[in-house]
Amino acid sequence: MNDLPKEIHIKEEGPREGFQIESAAIPTSHKIGLVNALSQTGLKHIQIVSFVNPKRVPGMADAEAVVAGITPVPGVHYTGLWLNQQGFLRALESKRLHMEGKLTLYASRAFLKRNQNRTPEEQLAAQPDLIRLYQAHDVPITTGFVTAAFGCNFEGDVDPAYVVELVGTMRRIAADQGEDLKIIGLGDTMAWATPEKIKRVVGAVRGANPDVAISLHLHDTRGMGLANAYAGLEMGVAHFDAAVAGLGGCPFAKHAGAAGNVCTEDLVLMCHEMGIETGIDLDALIECAAMAEQIVGHPLPGKVKTGGNLAALRSALRTTA
Amino acid sequence: MNDLPKEIHIKEEGPREGFQIESAAIPTSHKIGLVNALSQTGLKHIQIVSFVNPKRVPGMADAEAVVAGITPVPGVHYTGLWLNQQGFLRALESKRLHMEGKLTLYASRAFLKRNQNRTPEEQLAAQPDLIRLYQAHDVPITTGFVTAAFGCNFEGDVDPAYVVELVGTMRRIAADQGEDLKIIGLGDTMAWATPEKIKRVVGAVRGANPDVAISLHLHDTRGMGLANAYAGLEMGVAHFDAAVAGLGGCPFAKHAGAAGNVCTEDLVLMCHEMGIETGIDLDALIECAAMAEQIVGHPLPGKVKTGGNLAALRSALRTTA
Numbered sequence: 342m343n344d345l346p347k348e349i350h351i352k353e354e355g356p357r358e359g360f361q362i363e364s365a366a367i368p369t370s371h372k373i374g375l376v377n378a379l380s381q382t383g384l385k386h387i388q389i390v391s392f393v394n395p396k397r398v399p400g401m402a403d404a405e406a407v408v409a410g411i412t413p414v415p416g417v418h419y420t421g422l423w424l425n426q427q428g429f430l431r432a433l434e435s436k437r438l439h440m441e442g443k444l445t446l447y448a449s450r451a452f453l454k455r456n457q458n459r460t461p462e463e464q465l466a467a468q469p470d471l472i473r474l475y476q477a478h479d480v481p482i483t484t485g486f487v488t489a490a491f492g493c494n495f496e497g498d499v500d501p502a503y504v505v506e507l508v509g510t511m512r513r514i515a516a517d518q519g520e521d522l523k524i525i526g527l528g529d530t531m532a533w534a535t536p537e538k539i540k541r542v543v544g545a546v547r548g549a550n551p552d553v554a555i556s557l558h559l560h561d562t563r564g565m566g567l568a569n570a571y572a573g574l575e576m577g578v579a580h581f582d583a584a585v586a587g588l589g590g591c592p593f594a595k596h597a598g599a600a601g602n603v604c605t606e607d608l609v610l611m612c613h614e615m616g617i618e619t620g621i622d623l624d625a626l627i628e629c630a631a632m633a634e635q636i637v638g639h640p641l642p643g644k645v646k647t648g649g650n651l652a653a654l655r656s657a658l659r660t661t662a
Numbered sequence: 663m664n665d666l667p668k669e670i671h672i673k674e675e676g677p678r679e680g681f682q683i684e685s686a687a688i689p690t691s692h693k694i695g696l697v698n699a700l701s702q703t704g705l706k707h708i709q710i711v712s713f714v715n716p717k718r719v720p721g722m723a724d725a726e727a728v729v730a731g732i733t734p735v736p737g738v739h740y741t742g743l744w745l746n747q748q749g750f751l752r753a754l755e756s757k758r759l760h761m762e763g764k765l766t767l768y769a770s771r772a773f774l775k776r777n778q779n780r781t782p783e784e785q786l787a788a789q790p791d792l793i794r795l796y797q798a799h800d801v802p803i804t805t806g807f808v809t810a811a812f813g814c815n816f817e818g819d820v821d822p823a824y825v826v827e828l829v830g831t832m833r834r835i836a837a838d839q840g841e842d843l844k845i846i847g848l849g850d851t852m853a854w855a856t857p858e859k860i861k862r863v864v865g866a867v868r869g870a871n872p873d874v875a876i877s878l879h880l881h882d883t884r885g886m887g888l889a890n891a892y893a894g895l896e897m898g899v900a901h902f903d904a905a906v907a908g909l910g911g912c913p914f915a916k917h918a919g920a921a922g923n924v925c926t927e928d929l930v931l932m933c934h935e936m937g938i939e940t941g942i943d944l945d946a947l948i949e950c951a952a953m954a955e956q957i958v959g960h961p962l963p964g965k966v967k968t969g970g971n972l973a974a975l976r977s978a979l980r981t982t983a
Contacts, residue, residue, distance in 0.1 A: 345858075492972070497979045532969060535935045536892045537666075563972070564928035564965035568889040571857045601965075607885035614856040640961070644885035644922075648853060651813070651884070658818045 346579040348618035351605060352386040352556075353379055355633060356407075357422055358602050359588025361391055361400045363637050369403045371636045373410040378629045379585060380414040383621040384605075386439075388420045392428035408435040424457075426474060433478055442475035442482035444468055444515065444522070446507045449493035452530070465510065472518040484556070485511040486526035490542060492533025499533075501545040508546055512553075524554045524580060529569065532562030536572035543576045556580035559603045561587060561642065566603035567611060574617065583608050586630035587642035604643035606630050614651060623650050665898040669939035672926060673707040673877075673903045674700055676954060677728075678743055679923050680909025682712055682721045684958050690724045692957045694731040699950045700906065701735040704942040705926075707760075709741045713749035729756040745778075747795060754799055763796035763803035765789055765836065765843070767828045770814035773851070786831065793839040805877070806832040807847035811863060813854025820854075822866040829867055833874075845875045845901060850890065853883035857893035864897045877901035880924045882908065882963065887924035888932060895938065904929050907951035908963035925964035927951050935972060944971050 356376050360367055376389050389411065395402035404421065413419060418439035421432040432438055447453035450461055457464070475482050489496075490504045508525050515522050525546060534542075543555055557573045557580070559566050570581060584602035606626045609619050623645075630646040677697050681688050697710050710732065716723035725742065734740060739760035742753040753759055768774035771782055778785070796803050810817075811825045829846050836843050846867060855863075864876055878894045878901070880887050891902060905923035927947045930940050944966075951967040 494975060495979075497976050533972060535932055537936045562965060562969040563931055564888055564925060564969070565932055567885055568892040568932065571889040571892065604885060610884055611856055611886055611889065615858045642963075644883060648883040648885070651854060654815060655818050658816075 344577040345574050345615065345617060346577055348620070349574070349579045349581060349612060350386070351384065351608065351619060351621065352388060352580070352582045353384045353585060353605055354388045354582050354602060355379070355584035355586065355588035355605065357388045357391050358584045359586075359633065359637070361393075361398050362589055363400055365638065367400065367636060369406045369410065372403070372407050375585075375629065375632055375636060376407070376411045376419070378632055379626075380412070380417050381622075382625040382629060383619075384626075385416065385620065386418045386420065388422060391422035391424075392431040393422075393424060405431070405435055408437050411437075413437060429474065433480075440478075440480045441484065442472070442480045443484045443486055443526075444471065444482065444511050445486045445488060446511055447488045448499045448504055448507060449489040449496040451495035452489050452493045455495060465514070468511070468514045469518060472515065472520060476518070476520075482515060482520045483522065484524045484526055485515065485522040486528060486558075487511075488528045489530045489533075490527040491529045491538055492531065494531045494533075501542045504542055505545050505549050508550060512550070522553060524556050525550060526556040526558055526580075526582075528558040529560055530558075532560040532565070534559065534569050535565060536568050539569045539572040540576055543573060543578060547576070554580055556582070558582040560589075561601040561603050566601070567607060570603055570608055571611065574612070574615075581608060585626065585643070586633040586646060588633050588637070601642055604630075604645070606645045607643055610645045610650060624653060666895050666936065666938060667898055667900040669941070670895070670900045670902060670933060671707070672705065672929065672940060672942065673709060673741075673901070674705045674906060674926055675709045675903050675923060676700070676906035676909035676926065678709040678712050679905045680907075680954065680958070682714075682719050683910055684721055686959065688721065688957060690727045690731065693724070693728050696906075696950065696953055696957060697728070697732045697740070699953055700947075701733070701738050702943075703946040703950060704940075705947075706737065706941065707739045707741065709743060712743035712745075713752040714743075714745060726752070726756055729758050732758075734758060750795065754801075761799075761801040762805065763793070763801045764805045764807055764847075765792065765803065765832050766807045766809060767832055768809045769820045769825055769828060770810040770817040772816035773810050773814045776816060786835070789832070789835045790839060793836065793841060797839070797841075803836060803841045804843065805845045805847055806836070806843040807849060807879075808832075809849045810851045810854075811848040812850045812859050813852065815852045815854075822863045825863055826866050826870050829871060833871070843874060845877050846871060847877040847879055847901075847903075849879040850881055851879075853881040853886070855880065855890050856886060857889050860890045860893040861897055864894060864899060868897070875901055877903070879903040881910075882922040882924050887922070888928055891924055891929055892932065895933070895936075902929060906947065906964070907954040907967060909954055909958070922963055925951075925966070927966045928964055931966045931971060945974060 390404035391401050423429045492498050559569050583605035585605045587604035589602045634641045711725035712722050744750045813819050880890050904926035906926045908925035910923045955962045
């Protein structure tokens with residue numbers, strides 16, 4: 342009937358996605374507390390900060406302090422995000438982060454211009470230098486990521502064939518420098534995906550790249566986050582980014598373009614209920630979601646934190662029966 | 663690849679589901695205003711009130727006034743909900759409602775006891791009288807509905823074979839009275855469904871009843887509302903209940919068991935983007951969602967009302983290109 346994976350790997354992006362978007366200043370100790378709590382849930386990969394210009398993203402000005410303050414749990418990869426060489430060097434400098442090189446291409450010329458003031462040609466030309474920078478610091482290059490792979494608020498629909506072309510280009514550039522991308526990430530940056538589009542794009546990318554794993558980065562701006570994740574699972578996708586409590590955007594605010602990653606505990610419950618392993622303790626994760634909500638001081642969009650864990654309900658029913 | 667329907671039929675339940683659960687008193691004129699606005703969106707079926715005990719559900723004490731106050735649009739079916747003969751007679755008395763007889767069986771003994779203080783045996787025994795009541799008033803009997811068809815907070819998982827048995831029983835009781843159920847509704851009353859469970863139960867019911875249409879009533883309490891709707895669409899389901907703005911429950915309140923129907927405008931956007939017709943003007947519906955939020959005076963969970971209509975974005979891009 343379908344090709345559901347037996348287990349999936351979740352990259353938790355809540356601390357990074359969430360705290361960079363919040364308008365109120367969040368104490369560094371609260372950020373550290375959430376990361377430490379998330380570390381106890383079974384999550385194996387937590388992206389905790391971004392190294393970006395503190396003038397543009399004041400919420401991330403304490404990135405170094407957050408990294409220095411956490412209590413790392415063995416086996417958990419803590420990572421950071423950067424957008425340029427300066428950010429990469431800050432991440433490297435912190436010493437405590439798991440360093441992974443990532444190549445990124447935008448599927449939307451308009452969004453690339455808007456975000457990075459670059460043309461696609463300039464973007465391509467910059468990749469070999471980036472690879473050499475990673476290589477010079479012994480940072481393995483594992484992932485190629487396509488931003489706006491399903492559509493763009495500033496350009497409209499994206500042709501799946503163009504996404505396939507970008508993935509091919511990225512892999513070729515990597516190969517030219519002796520690197521082999523193991524994971525291709527597809528970003529629904531502005532929430533243009535539908536379940537059918539997920540299937541079409543994943544199918545097209547996999548058809549041309551049967552040897553790589555595909556990862557999905559889904560935003561819930563139009564409510565289809567979990568439906569899109571399910572379509573990905575049906576296609577055998579086993580790598581997902583997600584954000585505890587749906588951190589990263591408030592559905593009632595107007596930043597429609599960037600709001601709300603798919604919620605980690607909602608995704609985990611759906612997977613567990615369908616027999617897909619995540620390695621995560623859902624009850625512990627739900628406590629983290631409640632903690633995240635307390636930290637930001639306003640309701641966050643995840644549902645399971647109020648709707649409740651079905652497995653816990655089942656246990657309670659067995660006990661009282 | 664799948665069996666998506668070309669078009670779907672949505673029964674809007676927002677006014678009924680929503681206003682009965684709100685704690686603040688909502689002026690009758692606001693309820694009427696929302697129903698009138700919904701009537702202009704292309705929706706063909708709007709459930710506007712329930713005829714229940716005003717002592718137990720004060721928010722529905724003005725049911726008659728709402729029915730009397732609306733401006734009916736030709737071609738739109740306005741319906742009400744009732745739980746007993748008294749409620750049915752009140753609905754009939756109002757004269758302006760489209761009357762449809764519905765049989766309901768609970769798939770959970772515990773939930774039936776809790777809600778109606780009845781055993782399954784008593785419930786079955788009551789059906790022939792109910793059918794004769796409808797027949798005596800020339801009300802066509804179109805639908806059989808299974809409550810808690812996917813699981814129950816008070817009893818746990820429900821065996822799909824039991825749902826199939828209940829559907830068979832309902833159809834047999836109807837046939838014994840000369841009636842033929844055309845639609846079987848499956849209610850995920852307490853949000854135990856997953857996309858895979860939707861497929862399993864819909865597949866089992868359809869296997870035994872290839873001649874009836876299946877309708878899904880989905881709650882979004884655990885965030886899987888749209889994912890479950892998508893699984894239904896994949897199975898060719900073409901009838902859905904939904905609530906504008908996700909009226910019917912607040913995700914941040916603690917009524918976890920009853921919270922939040924799948925949001926109409928989110929479902930409509932997903933369908934339109936996948937090429938499935940709904941007959942609904944999404945922009946007009948989004949305005950109704952904003953109106954609903956104003957009426958209840960707190961955020962409602964639907965996403966598209968802030969996330970935005972992709973078709974509208976596309977048009978705007980074409981205009982500026």
